[in-house]
Amino acid sequence: MVVTVIVGLLCLTGALFVLVSAVAMMKARDGLSRINVLSAATGLGMPLIVAGALVQDVATNGFDWVDLVKALIAVLGFVIMSSVASNNLGRAAYRSGAPIDPATRPNELAEEPRTGA
């Protein structure tokens, strides 16, 4: 019973973080901020869901190192790979002329490259 509560807490909190990210995307004004708010889902939402699955897996079929390693790979993948892709996408979106909020600070892509500084 306690395990179900723990797993429920983890998984539901993870799903709520994905929902927070979805709502933030509804409210975002321009493309770049929509890419930015994705981090709530990948940084916290998905790792919590995987953690809940890990707790449930440990509770039912006992502790297993291989599952722990796979879960860690999944969490690191969600956090790192998604950030790299979002960064890449944001730069591509800016350079391809997507309309951005004029209040975007700092905007180093707009300034001249500093030569030799």
Next chain:
Amino acid sequence: MTVVVAGTVGVLLVAAVLGLVRLYTARDDASVAAVSDLLYFCAVGIVVMGALAAGSSITFDVAAIASMIGILATIALSRILTRGRR
């Protein structure tokens, strides 16, 4: 246990539907890529919860591979956005 899985899948479905609504209202490519990423993570979450409910042994293989491979769509679309340049 089924209540947990049903609740989580329900919340993820609401997030996916919100993403779809955003997809139809915002047409610029950056938002399309970002919202498609969100939909992808909702799908991965639902698959992991389904594997959890079924008690399958490959839950973490699916999660690990999904986190590694899944972002290629975002990288591909960002390359499309810049018309092939870096």
